Amino acid sequence: MVEKLAIEEIQNKLKDGLKECSLPPVVFHVIKHTLNNLGYYLSDNEFEMDEMIELNGWECDYYLYIWKDGEYTGYALQGSYYYGDHKIELNEV
Numbered sequence: 001m002v003e004k005l006a007i008e009e010i011q012n013k014l015k016d017g018l019k020e021c022s023l024p025p026v027v028f029h030v031i032k033h034t035l036n037n038l039g040y041y042l043s044d045n046e047f048e049m050d051e052m053i054e055l056n057g058w059e060c061d062y063y064l065y066i067w068k069d070g071e072y073t074g075y076a077l078q079g080s081y082y083y084g085d086h087k088i089e090l091n092e093v
Helices: 002-013 028-037
Strands: 021-023 040-043 062-068 071-079 086-090
Touching (some): 002 028, 028 040
Antiparallel strands (some): 021 086, 040 062
16 A cells, blocks of 8 residues: 555656656665656666666665666666665756
8 A cells, every 4th residue: 555655656746757856765666666667767877778776885775867768867766775765866967
């Protein structure tokens, strides 16, 4: 039930496309699955599409670039497995 509510919240936040926002505190695979269902894919490199996850151990557990239709969107998904914090932010690279 919690996962279903989280999926609905993510879908509602992104119904008009990607934007900077905080996502619900749910396990990572739910967020990844929901983004995939919306046509987005994640990569640890803004130039390559692969499934590696960058870990730095103090600020965030992952920082993944968001892709759609084979093109980088300019946004990234950042979060922590431990704290359950997840957010989409504009990548200022």
